[in-house]
Ligand code: PEP
């Protein structure tokens with residue numbers, strides 16, 4: 016393309032095919048001009064035109080004369096003449112959107128004949144410094160093309176002396192002492208200067224294959240410091256933190272110093288200027304379909320757009336709210352909104368984020384595995400017991416109750432510690448270990464760092480000793496590496512309700528398709544959150560979490576310690592009241608939606624006190640509570656319950672087989688709660704789920720009961736009948752199903768389906784047992800495997816091929832026997848966008864994820880479906 020491309024003058028319009036020749040910067044300027052925003056006018060010389068551009072200044076003038084006149088007319092200024100002569104900038108416009116390697120040349124037109132007029136308008140110091148900037152840029156271009164080493168040396172010397180000169184006199188004397196190094200007309204003839212700069216670019220482009228197609232852009236410059244009618248400033252088209260639909264920015268009258276920290280608020284600009292800025296902002300947002308940054312100048316009362324750009328570090332909330340405003344204005348579609356937001360960014364809205372400035376001077380320890388995203392600050396404690404005491408004391412003294420639990424690993428008994436802490440730091444395990452799983456469900460921060468050494472009352476990370484009670488700050492971002500800062504930073508608290516998230520979720524829901532998102536929730540608080548985020552049910556209520564409350568744990572422990580069924584039943588009768596209330600609340604909150612309640616899964620010893628001190632306290636408490644066990648009996652029973660391999664041990668349905676009274680109590684509590692709600696006019700939908708089933712006989716026994724040697728072991732269905740008859744209300748719609756979390760269960764799925772109304776794939780355990788890797792110890796060798804590329808990602812996040820095969824096999828076999836079987840997935844894998852396609856294609860009905868994971872999972876599903 017040989018013609019020049021003029022823009023910004025007189026409503027000039029440029030055709031799209033012509034635009035391509037303008038290079039990336041030129042294209043941007045031309046497109047903006049086409050939007051009718053007051054971009055400074057200019058002209059682009061495409062690469063092809065430039066390559067044949069005349070050397071001779073007079074010949075060059077004949078080509079540039081007409082566009083320059085048009086630019087002068089738009090700017091109401093003359094190049095090289097008048098009180099405020101027009102100045103220009105000349106920049107490379109590369110074909111690709113990359114940073115230019117060549118210097119931009121600003122203030123072209125500034126020379127002996129124009130400088131005095133401009134100095135009296137804008138100040139001597141300013142204009143002479145800009146003059147040195149112009150000449151040094153020309154020297155830098157000269158250096159790119161110069162071949163002679165001697166001349167190169169002289170040019171460098173000139174440039175350095177010019178850069179060091181600060182005042183008019185010293186600048187003048189440097190220019191004089193180097194006169195002869197550049198053509199004299201550069202300092203006296205504005206047009207010659209312009210033609211010379213264009214020639215330098217042409218020569219520089221010809222030297223490099225990366226620039227030979229580049230165009231150049233010549234554009235008018237404006238000055239916010241020209242007179243009292245002038246100003247300059249910047250703005251964001253929406254608030255970059257809150258996302259409010261307001262112009263956020265400031266302006267500087269008279270001068271614009273980027274280092275000046277406080278300009279005047281935009282609201283104090285005259286209203287017609289503010290309206291123009293509003294109008295420009297709208298046009299830019301509508302064009303780019305996002306929040307933009309704008310730099311503007313008002314010169315002699317006239318407003319100009321100087322620069323504009325994308326804002327990569329805007330908050331997730333600002334991104335969402337801007338997109339929703341664009342949707343309301345009809346600028347973008349729902350699909351665009353859904354496609355644009357990265358699912359992981361939603362975690363910023365759901366969790367506190369770190370104020371980066373608050374930790375800039377702290378020791379920073381980078382590394383580790385993200386367990387649950389967010390940021391947390393608090394005093395660190397190395398045991399749940401000590402953390403609970405510290406919390407109580409801080410509460411009583413009215414002091415800061417922000418605490419962080421740090422332990423090698425956590426167990427069910429530590430849930431209460433994680434609950435009151437802001438975050439949890441552990442050294443064993445990984446993403447699917449206890450601490451991260453619990454933290455995610457409670458919306459707490461979690462990080463795993465295998466390199467922590469715990470020693471009595473200190474932990475050592477990377478050679479740094481952190482004592483119990485010291486403040487630390489945890490930052491676990493979604494997309495980058497976690498960090499620990501030694502000291503207390505500050506946080507920005509999330510406000511999901513005002514963030515636009517709920518509105519976004521409504522839009523997302525239109526594209527979710529058949530698959531549903533359920534919540535892993537066991538507390539009313541989680542259930543409320545799940546409903547807020549539009550969960551279609553609770554997919555996993557882990558009932559073991561319900562016994563760790565301070566008011567219950569010891570009763571539960573007494574039940575475990577008791578040797579005889581009679582004592583156990585007596586204690587269970589007592590716990591039964593609490594459980595009924597638990598289920599009543601959950602079913603009521605989720606009225607009309609399925610609530611999948613998993614009967615006790617954890618190995619019993621997990622409920623016993625961990626460590627000598629905790630055991631001592633427990634023994635003392637048992638005595639106070641007048642329990643009949645001796646210390647020896649307690650210790651002996653605890654010893655008996657210990658297992659070498661608890662994850663493969665006495666847990667799940669195996670507890671139901673050995674201690675049917677525990678499952679009986681839970682089942683009765685579920686039906687009593689549900690029938691009570693029925694009588695009150697609610698529509699409870701309990702779904703009882705049995706964990707760790709390996710074959711159909713186990714499930715049949717627990718579901719239907721069994722008569723053996725004259726003894727009748729009650730099944731879930733017997734208990735339902737008994738409660739129904741006792742309470743005499745309307746019949747209840749309930750289901751009994753199982754988790755599929757052992758390879759044997761997956762392969763037995765056809766037979767198992769005879770006794771299961773639903774399957775829920777527990778891919779945490781299924782991954783453990785398929786690959787023979789422990790979700791708690793896997794980290795010890797995971798990094799070696801990653802280094803050698805031996806696994807496709809973290810198996811506790813990414814569903815591995817053989818786990819997928821087992822899920823597919825089970826789904827197929829289950830459906831063959833029971834075509835209307837409902838199937839879901841409740842392992843941690845459900846929250847990972849990468850697994851969603853497989854889950855949908857396998858025909859599962861839902862994924863169940865922690866309440867905080869619901870928005871992320873929903874957005875990921877919607878994106879996959881588009
Ligand atoms: C699972 O194993 O995938 C599961 C959801 O159960 P849990 O994590 O409680 O063992």
Ligand code: MG
Pocket residue numbers: 706756777779780
């Ligand atoms: Mg499991």
